[in-house]
Amino acid sequence: MSVDAAGRQAGQHGPYEQHGQHGQGTAGGHGRSATAAAAGRATEAGTRTECDCGDCPRGARTGHRQAVAAFLALREDFAAGRGVPYGLAHSAGAARQWISDELAQSARAVAERAAAAGRARGEAVRRRTPLVLWGAVGALLVVQSLTAIGAGWTDSRTAALAAAVVLAALLTAAARWHHGGLLAPVTGPDNRLSTSRAVATAWLLPVVWAVLMFAARLALAPDAAERRRLLAGLDLSRGAGLLTVVALACAATVAAARLASVRIRTGRQQKVPAEYPRAGDLLTDDAGRGSFADAQYVLLNAVAVVFAAVRLAAEPDRLPDLPWGLVVLAAVSAVTYLAGKYAEGARPVVLSVVRAREIGGLDGPVRTGDDIEIRGSGFVPPGAQPPHRLARTVVRIGTVDVHVPLVPVPGGFANPSDGVLVVPVPADVEPGRAEVRVITAAGAESAAYPLFVQE
Incomplete structure (x- = not known):
């Protein structure tokens, strides 16, 4: 239509x-x-x-x-x-x-209204962060108390609880002082939760807690022999697998940020900011569709983090020793994630421009006042589906900018769409040869496509 x-x-x-x-x-x-x-x-x-x-x-x-x-x-x-x-x-x-x-x-x-709701959500998360953190500390205390009924209370339990208290205090202070709360470090420039940052944080927090626990145990050690034994548990040969996985997660985070930045600046990727971060961002692309690259990266690293936590609980005197097979699997997952990020997104491309004809209408050349149909791809980038972003799609015909009209149909919009745009040729367009360009809601501009306007 x-x-x-x-x-x-x-x-x-x-x-x-x-x-x-x-x-x-x-x-x-x-x-x-x-x-x-x-x-x-x-x-x-x-x-x-x-x-x-x-x-x-x-x-x-x-x-x-x-x-x-x-x-x-x-x-x-x-x-x-x-x-x-x-x-x-x-x-x-x-x-x-x-x-x-x-x-x-x-x-x-x-x-x-959505922006106001997003600010309210962020403020609510910042207020509830201390409750979640100290609730986790309380849960750890309950678990430690229950497991100590038969075995008795040990210095390792005291050190683990002290490390949790220190870490919760640091995170609570960060959430209080930073206006973005604890979600700020894992939120990308597009106001979405970053999968790579979340995975790196999921590795770094347990590692920091383990180091604090070792520091507390060193402070509680009764003699030099016990301190030497604890320091041996931090030996590189024992924690090489864990440190390699942490390094891979951090490197993937930096590489993903750099890759997105370069592709956006060169026009090879379109990014539209989200209204507010959502938990689903970790498993989906910018349009909210499930992403295989993100999902496999999150799930595999979640399993690896649980494996490392179980090993640390079983052997609290040393860093968890991750098998090299699991390390290689994490590396493959990181490479897959980065490859997926490189493959996603594209700039708008105009393949053809034709005169739009209604059923029963006459064929003819394009004149001012006619509708033209622009066919191509990438006209509605991921995340630009909300109507206020669809309304920002513009077609430049010669020197005249034409905003693509919103054409409603039951349940959505017929125009604009990702592959077809329909706009009128305004009277200000001079007859003769003109160039057609599409500017999307993300600000990306397509290459010029020739159009001849008949007098």
């Missing part, structure tokens, strides 16, 4: 009244804009018992849900041909532009 056809469909359905905003009637407004009408219907359908002030965590989430409900109601109304002002009903171009502007305005309201 072309953009003109979608505009006519939206403008030819339903009765229109003469009491709309600015003297124009709407299909469902009675003096309100379509956005306000949809928001009113979503509010009436929902509950008013929750706070929607936007200043507290619960209120921000409620406000976001209400904004999303209002946007969905508005989109479905337009997709069904309702809500278009009477004065625009007979102008397909004006109707489609009005629909796109109304949807973009409502989408911006959703984005603002």
Whole structure:
């Protein structure tokens, strides 16, 4: 369906009244804009018992849900041909532009609510971090107490508990002083949880705890012979496997960050920031789809961390000795993860530009006022599916920038899409040869594609 056809469909359905905003009637407004009408219907359908002030965590989430409900109601109304002002009903171009502007305005309201909800989530995580940390310390104390019933309390138990207290205190201070809380070190520049940073952190925290535990045991050692025995447990020959895996995880983190930075600067990868970090980011790509590279990296390293923790619990006098087969497997997983990061993403590519023709229409050359269909790939980068980001897609025809109109259909949008964009050729485009470029929501620009505009 072309953009003109979608505009006519939206403008030819339903009765229109003469009491709309600015003297124009709407299909469902009675003096309100379509956005306000949809928001009113979503509010009436929902509950008013929750706070929607936007200043507290619960209120921000409620406000976001209400904004999303209002946007969905508005989109479905337009997709069904309702809500278009009477004065625009007979102008397909004006109707489609009005629909796109109304949807973009409502989408911006959703984005603002989502940003507020993201800030509220971050503040809630920062407040709950001490509870989680000290709850873990309490759980360790309970486990140590239960296992000591028959065997008795030992210096290793005291050292393990003391190391946990010191580590929890350091992490609590970091969460309190840093505005991003403990999620900041594992959150990437795109505001998503970084898989490589999370895996490296999952290795570093147990290693730091083990070193603190050894330091506490050295302080509690009764004589020099006991101290020498404990220091022997830190020998490189015993902890080489563990240190190799930790080095691999840290190297993969640095390499992944450098790879993403270079590819973004050179235009070979498109990155769209997320609204807020989610736990699912560790196993998915930027579009929220499951990622094999990320999933295998997380799962294999999680198993390896558990294996190392079991070995340390069984032999608390030495660093856990990881078998070299497990080390090689971790290396293969890291290489697979980096290869997956290198392979993902691409810049927008225009393959062809043709004149859009409706069913029953006449063929002919491209003239000003016609719709053109741009075919290619990479027009909607991963993470740009939210409507306020779709509205930022631009087609440059010669020197004229044309914002791609949002064309709603039940359940989504027909335009723009990742492989096809439909835009009108504005009157400001001079007849003759022109170049067509696509600028995505990530800011990436495609190479020029020639287009001839007939007089």
